[in-house]
Amino acid sequence: MNETAAIDAKDAAPVYNFAYLDEQTxxxxxxxxxxxxxxxxxxxxxxxxxxxxxxxWGTGGVQVTASVLGPDDVLKVIDQGADDxxxxxxxxxxxxxxxxxxxxxxxxxxxxxxxxxxxxETRLGANQILVYQVPIPEPxxxxxxxxxxxxxxxxxxxxxxxxxxxxxxxxxxxxxAATYAYPVNVNGRxxxxxxxxxxxxxPKMDDCEALQLFGAGREKRIYAIPPHTSVVSLDFxxxxxxxxxxxxxxxxxxSRGVYLDEVILDDRGGRMFVCSDTDYCERHRPEDGTAPVxxxxxxx
Amino acid sequence: xxxxxxxxTYSGGFRQPVxxxxxxxxxxxxxxxxxxxxxxxxxxxxxxxxxxxxxxxxLSALADQDTSxxxxxxxxxxxxxxxxxxxxxxxxxxxxxxAEADFVVASHxxxxxxxxxxxxxxxxxxxxxxxxLVAVPGFDGGLPVTLSGPGIKDKIAFSPDGMSRxxxxxxxxxxxxxxxxxxxxxxxxxxxxGLPRSTRIEIGEV
Numbered sequence: 001m002n003e004t005a006a007i008d009a010k011d012a013a014p015v016y017n018f019a020y021l022d023e024q025t026x027x028x029x030x031x032x033x034x035x036x037x038x039x040x041x042x043x044x045x046x047x048x049x050x051x052x053x054x055x056x057w058g059t060g061g062v063q064v065t066a067s068v069l070g071p072d073d074v075l076k077v078i079d080q081g082a083d084d085x086x087x088x089x090x091x092x093x094x095x096x097x098x099x100x101x102x103x104x105x106x107x108x109x110x111x112x113x114x115x116x117x118x119x120x121e122t123r124l125g126a127n128q129i130l131v132y133q134v135p136i137p138e139p140x141x142x143x144x145x146x147x148x149x150x151x152x153x154x155x156x157x158x159x160x161x162x163x164x165x166x167x168x169x170x171x172x173x174x175x176x177a178a179t180y181a182y183p184v185n186v187n188g189r190x191x192x193x194x195x196x197x198x199x200x201x202x203p204k205m206d207d208c209e210a211l212q213l214f215g216a217g218r219e220k221r222i223y224a225i226p227p228h229t230s231v232v233s234l235d236f237x238x239x240x241x242x243x244x245x246x247x248x249x250x251x252x253x254x255s256r257g258v259y260l261d262e263v264i265l266d267d268r269g270g271r272m273f274v275c276s277d278t279d280y281c282e283r284h285r286p287e288d289g290t291a292p293v294x295x296x297x298x299x300x
Numbered sequence: 301x302x303x304x305x306x307x308x309t310y311s312g313g314f315r316q317p318v319x320x321x322x323x324x325x326x327x328x329x330x331x332x333x334x335x336x337x338x339x340x341x342x343x344x345x346x347x348x349x350x351x352x353x354x355x356x357x358x359l360s361a362l363a364d365q366d367t368s369x370x371x372x373x374x375x376x377x378x379x380x381x382x383x384x385x386x387x388x389x390x391x392x393x394x395x396x397x398x399a400e401a402d403f404v405v406a407s408h409x410x411x412x413x414x415x416x417x418x419x420x421x422x423x424x425x426x427x428x429x430x431x432x433l434v435a436v437p438g439f440d441g442g443l444p445v446t447l448s449g450p451g452i453k454d455k456i457a458f459s460p461d462g463m464s465r466x467x468x469x470x471x472x473x474x475x476x477x478x479x480x481x482x483x484x485x486x487x488x489x490x491x492x493x494g495l496p497r498s499t500r501i502e503i504g505e506v
Contacts (some may be wrong), residue, residue, distance in 0.1 A: 018318045027364050030325045031402075034362075035427040037332045038483045038496035040450045044427045068329065070322045155423035187450050187498065189479060211333045226333040226451035226498075 019066040019099040025049055029067040029222065033213060036224035041186030042154070043137050043221040051217065058091055058116055059217030061133035065114045068129060068213070069095065074102045076110035081118040081259070081276035088116070105279050117180070119201040121258050121280040124210035126227065132195045134216035137223065139183045139193040159191045162234065170239055179244065185232045186225055194231075200243045200259045205231040250275045253284040309384040312346035314360050320344045324361035331485060331494030336447040336456035338439050338491045345389075348381040352435040354487035355405050356385070359433070363392040363403055370394075370401035374411035398430075404482075406434045409462050415470040420480040420497075429497075432484045437461040439488050443468065446502040447495070457505065458493065460486055465503065472501050 017023065025047075032046040051059040069075065075095055079087035083105040091114060092103050104110050107122040114131040124130060136142075140150045143161045153159065162183055169177040182199035186192045194205060195214060205212060205225060212225040225231060235241035249256045251272040258280065260273040275281035314320035327341045343353035345360055363369055369392045371382055383394045395401050398413040406412045412434060421429035436442070444459040445468055474481045474497060481497030 018322075023318060023321065024364055024366075027321070027362060028366065030329075031362055031367070032427070033329060034332055034431070034483070035429070037329065037451075038498060039426055039479045040498060042426060042479055045425075068322075068326065070326060071319060151424045211329070224333075228453045229450040 016098045018071070019069050019095065020052075021049065021063065021066045025063075026067045029063055032222045033064065033067065033224065036213070036222050037211070037226050039190075040225050040229050041184075041190030041192040041223060043216075043223045046220055046222050048217045048220040053090070053094075055218040056135065057087060058114070058133035060215030060219075060222070061114050061116070061131050061217075062091060062094065062215075063217060064131045064213050064215035064222065065091075065095065065112060066099075068131070069099055069101060069112060071099070071101065073111045074104050074109055076104050076107065076113045076279075077115075078113065078118060078120065078277075078279075079116045080261070081120070082278045084278060106283075107279050117196045117198075118259070118276060119197060119204045121255075121275070121277045124204075124208060126209045128210040130208075130210050130212045132197075132212065132214045134193070134195040134214050134219070134221070136181075137193055137195075137214065137216040137219050137221040139181075139191050154190060157189060159185075162191055163236075166234060166236070170236070176235065176239060176241075182241075183234050185234060187229050188232075191234070192223065192225075192231075198244060198259055199233065199241075202231070202233045202241070203243065207231075246273065248273055250281060250284075253281045254286070255281070255284050308348045308381045309388050312348075312356075312385070313389040314344055320357075321361040324357045327492060328358060328361070328485060328494070331492050332451075332483060332496050333494070334451045335449065335494050335496055335499045336452060336458045338493055340490060341487075341492050342490050348379045348385050350407070351375060351379045351382045351385075352407055352487055354490070354492060355407070355433050355435055356389075358485060358487070358492075359386055359390055359392070359403060359405065362431075363390040365391040365393075367402040368393045368395045368400055369403045369405060370396075370398045370413075372404075372406040372411040372413070375405065375407040378407070401430055404430050404432045406432070409434055409436060409460075409464070409467050412467070415467075415474055415482060418482050420474070420477050420482060423480065426479040426481070429480065430482045432482055434484065434486055436463065436486050436488045439486070439491065439493060443503070444505045446505065447499050448502075449499045451496075452499070458495075460488070460493070468501065468503050471495070472503070475499065475501060 032044045036044045077088045077092040079085040107120045112129045116133045180198050181196045214223045233241040246260050252274045259276045261276040331339045345356040347356035418430040438461040442459045442461040442463050448455045484495040486493045
């Protein structure tokens with residue numbers, strides 16, 4: 001096999017190294033990934049590169065994916081659970097072009113899944129790697145803006161400030177108000193930002209069979225959760241961690257116990273709640289096509 | 301340098317640098333993510349004999365001009381051209397002081413420098429630590445230990461040949477430094493086993 005993703009001679013597009021990144025960059029990222037796996041939840045600094053997409057569009061996840069991907073991998077990319085939204089389509093196309101890897105939308109078929117802000121509903125297996133796109137990797141950043149200080153706090157496992165923040169939520173709102181990017185403690189040591197996944201997905205990270213890798217491009221950090229690692233959402237004895245609950249099932253496939261997105265149908269308050277995981281939803285619809293499309297409208 | 305050692309130095313690297321490096325890295329990643337599990341890895345390089353090829357494979361995949369490598373004196377005594385091979389094939393600097401090395405390489409556990417000499421990183425930057433690549437005669441028949449921790453469901457037994465009780469005690473002390481500490485990749489024949497600093501080690505059977 002040719003080592004570059006060679007392009008047909010007739011279209012004069014540039015020839016990239018396999019998976020776009022040069023080899024020295026991949027080695028640097030790979031060394032960071034090995035350290036990240038050895039120190040679960042610790043943010044390893046890395047020399048993030050400029051990518052042919054703006055910060056905020058998954059440059060960290062793309063660099064991690066490019067560094068782990070091989071020619072035999074099958075790649076799935078999701079954006080808020082969906083395979084068919086802009087970010088997912090663009091990144092899938094990027095790797096189809098630069099690495100010529102097989103892609104899929106079926107969760108079980110993928111060996112590498114890059115995700116923005118969701119964990120698939122389908123349970124992940126030991127042969128899979130989940131790569132998260134991370135905007136702000138530092139869970140303490142909004143509480144303490146100075147990197148020198150937050151680094152010291154992680155070094156000393158000094159997380160009192162985070163518990164004060166959660167306590168203030170309870171004092172102000174009566175409950176812990178964070179609904180996404182809900183902080184977790186990894187392997188009983190590092191407090192970690194799970195990226196802006198809904199807290200609904202937090203329990204899926206604990207004792208997961210798959211390897212979870214996190215890449216923050218603008219902030220230049222990589223971190224990881226190895227398989228079968230304890231991931232505990234922070235809480236208090238009298239205010240235990242709880243995930244979101246939905247009173248209605250998915251309007252398209254009827255699934256319960258899944259994370260639902262609200263879809264606005266008109267300008268009169270009409271709306272429906274459907275699975276955010278499009279692959280899961282499509283494969284759970286009744287086969288005779290008579291799924292009750294239980295569009296429900298808010299009382300007006 | 302004689303012609304023969306020059307040939308030794310300049311040949312035997314990855315034949316497909318992009319895919320060979322990726323393949324070796326993925327197995328190393330899997331090995332550190334699932335400590336104690338024997339991960340098959342076919343050798344891709346031909347370093348100067350008797351340097352174990354898998355040590356050369358992992359160096360070729362991960363070391364470059366940004367890293368430093370310490371090759372244990374016992375290995376260099378038997379394979380003097382190994383230093384030049386690593387330097388040419390990876391661009392990494394050979395260092396004489398193991399405390400300065402990113403990668404510490406030994407052809408047998410007995411030849412490792414005391415692990416307390418190696419860099420364990422700092423409390424603020426525990427990633428600035430050494431990675432040990434060590435060949436063992438085999439993955440069974442040695443002193444049994446029981447591993448647990450991240451990457452391991454419950455517990456796993458591990459008994460690499462050639463590991464003394466004293467060395468295991470050094471690795472127990474290494475885990476006590478967590479999150480600082482060194483990470484170890486064992487190689488034997490055509491397989492590797494990872495032992496990151498996060499793994500708890502009990503000397504003795506399950």
